[in-house]
Amino acid sequence: MIDLSLFQQYGPALLRGLGMTIFCWLVGTVFAMALGFVLALVQRSVTAWPVQWLLRGYVEFIRGTPFLVQLFVLYYGGPMLGLRLDALPAGLLGLTIYGSPYFAEIFRAGLNAVPVGQIEAARAMGFPPGAIMRRVMIPVMLVSALPALVNFSIILTKETVILSMITVPEIMFETQTMMAETFAFAEATLVLALFFWVFVEAISRIGRRLERRATHYLLDRS
Amino acid sequence: MALTTTTNAASARLENVSKFYGEFQALRDVSLVIPPGKVTCLIGPSGSGKSTLLRCINFLEEYDRGGIWIDDRLIGYDAVGGRRMAPGRLREMRRDIGMVFQQFNLWPHMTALQNVAEGLERVKRLPRAQAQRIAAEALAKVGLGDKTGNHPSRLSGGQQQRVAIARAIAMQPRIMLFDEPTSALDPELVGEVLAVMKQLAAEGMTMVVVTHEMGFAAHVADRVAFMERGELVAAGTPAEIFGNPADARVRAFLQSYHDRNAFDVQAG
Numbered sequence: 001m002i003d004l005s006l007f008q009q010y011g012p013a014l015l016r017g018l019g020m021t022i023f024c025w026l027v028g029t030v031f032a033m034a035l036g037f038v039l040a041l042v043q044r045s046v047t048a049w050p051v052q053w054l055l056r057g058y059v060e061f062i063r064g065t066p067f068l069v070q071l072f073v074l075y076y077g078g079p080m081l082g083l084r085l086d087a088l089p090a091g092l093l094g095l096t097i098y099g100s101p102y103f104a105e106i107f108r109a110g111l112n113a114v115p116v117g118q119i120e121a122a123r124a125m126g127f128p129p130g131a132i133m134r135r136v137m138i139p140v141m142l143v144s145a146l147p148a149l150v151n152f153s154i155i156l157t158k159e160t161v162i163l164s165m166i167t168v169p170e171i172m173f174e175t176q177t178m179m180a181e182t183f184a185f186a187e188a189t190l191v192l193a194l195f196f197w198v199f200v201e202a203i204s205r206i207g208r209r210l211e212r213r214a215t216h217y218l219l220d221r222s
Numbered sequence: 223m224a225l226t227t228t229t230n231a232a233s234a235r236l237e238n239v240s241k242f243y244g245e246f247q248a249l250r251d252v253s254l255v256i257p258p259g260k261v262t263c264l265i266g267p268s269g270s271g272k273s274t275l276l277r278c279i280n281f282l283e284e285y286d287r288g289g290i291w292i293d294d295r296l297i298g299y300d301a302v303g304g305r306r307m308a309p310g311r312l313r314e315m316r317r318d319i320g321m322v323f324q325q326f327n328l329w330p331h332m333t334a335l336q337n338v339a340e341g342l343e344r345v346k347r348l349p350r351a352q353a354q355r356i357a358a359e360a361l362a363k364v365g366l367g368d369k370t371g372n373h374p375s376r377l378s379g380g381q382q383q384r385v386a387i388a389r390a391i392a393m394q395p396r397i398m399l400f401d402e403p404t405s406a407l408d409p410e411l412v413g414e415v416l417a418v419m420k421q422l423a424a425e426g427m428t429m430v431v432v433t434h435e436m437g438f439a440a441h442v443a444d445r446v447a448f449m450e451r452g453e454l455v456a457a458g459t460p461a462e463i464f465g466n467p468a469d470a471r472v473r474a475f476l477q478s479y480h481d482r483n484a485f486d487v488q489a490g
Contacts, residue, residue: 115327117323117325117327118327118328118329118330120282120323120327121321121323121327121328121329121386121389122329122341123282123316124280124282124316124319124321125316125317125320125321125341125345125389125390125393126313126314126315126316126317126341126345127313127341127344127345128313128344128345129309131344131345135329135340135344136329139329139331140329140330140331143331214331217330217331217332217373217374217375218330218375
């Protein structure tokens with residue numbers, strides 16, 4: 001049977017783990033999105049072939065290798081290359097790197113889908129490039145890109161458990177500790193599953209709200 | 223009204239303008255004078271280079287040879303040295319050049335009012351309240367004072383194009399370019415857009431209009447230029463071009479236009 005008294009003992013650690021998971025997800029997602037956006041912009045604006053080639057290679061390499069492998073390269077291989085990081089910074093950097101090419105592709109496709117005429121209208125009026133990006137391209141791009149952005153952000157929530165492999169004390173790590181000490185597999189894993197389900201549900205609700213905001217003008221009211 | 227446009231209309235001068243797409247020459251040594259405060263219509267078969275030429279005037283399309291001067295300022299290239307103009311200076315010149323597109327190109331996420339106010343805020347750096355006041359005035363001028371809160375998706379094609387015209391005139395341009403402004407409209411909506419354009423012409427705006435509306439060209443234009451295969455074949459008054467064109471290519475074009483648009487009803 002489920003033994004609820006276990007949670008008196010392990011509750012605090014699990015809660016800390018939850019907090020750590022949310023923190024890692026939030027930081028990793030924000031940075032991965034930012035890096036992805038920059039990558040997409042560079043890919044659009046710098047046509048020199050070495051840059052294009054490098055970006056393409058980066059996207060393909062990161063997408064073509066498992067996150068766990070990337071994390072091991074960074075955390076265990078890094079020191080041999082002179083990059084010595086604690087578990088948490090390594091985990092955050094790993095998430096950022098891992099997520100960036102996916103976000104870059106979403107942004108690249110979204111920006112490409114902005115009708116050229118809407119950009120030309122702004123250019124013809126003398127808009128500075130930053131204003132064209134902020135006021136025209138990003139809002140129009142988000143209409144088509146938001147579902148994919150939310151989708152990949154949700155995927156990243158579940159990738160955070162891999163950080164436990166390099167000893168980041170997030171929820172998976174704390175759960176494993178609990179299991180190792182008590183053999184309470186059912187309790188621990190159920191908590192874990194339940195948490196992710198609630199977490200993802202919350203994100204998709206926020207995502208739907210953002211989508212409604214971005215597409216308000218497409219709905220049948222003005 | 224603050225938005226009358228009769229003052230300081232600009233002229234434009236095109237000299238030997240050529241444009242290449244790879245091997246293909248889209249414009250062949252086109253020379254044309256756009257007099258200030260007048261309406262110049264560009265006509266000709268599709269693919270003749272009319273739109274390309276128009277888009278060279280604000281350098282949305284980069285011409286490769288020749289020169290285009292707005293008043294006496296060369297656009298796109300430095301007058302001395304012939305290098306590409308600094309982006310900031312090009313933007314500054316474009317403020318004076320309004321443009322209206324075939325597909326309207328309104329920003330779908332903004333209301334009609336914000337579409338018009340946006341340029342005033344981002345380019346002229348006016349405070350929002352002032353920008354919106356001028357925008358409301360411009361919308362009233364094109365007969366859309368009651369549609370300020372509508373998004374483009376809630377406007378008809380004709381209304382959208384009038385918002386686009388308001389967006390251009392709110393910037394108080396000194397010359398305006400119209401790229402087939404009625405070609406994407408249902409026939410019954412063409413009139414409302416042409417009416418606004420006639421009003422602008424009457425106020426003394428310099429206008430360059432690429433159009434298939436021969437009626438508009440014949441009645442409103444001061445000058446008509448006919449293009450074919452990237453060449454300027456003939457230019458003159460509407461009477462000269464439509465009345466008794468010297469060039470056989472112009473005659474053939476007008477004949478095909480008449481053939482398409484004439485219809486006889488056989489009495490049963």
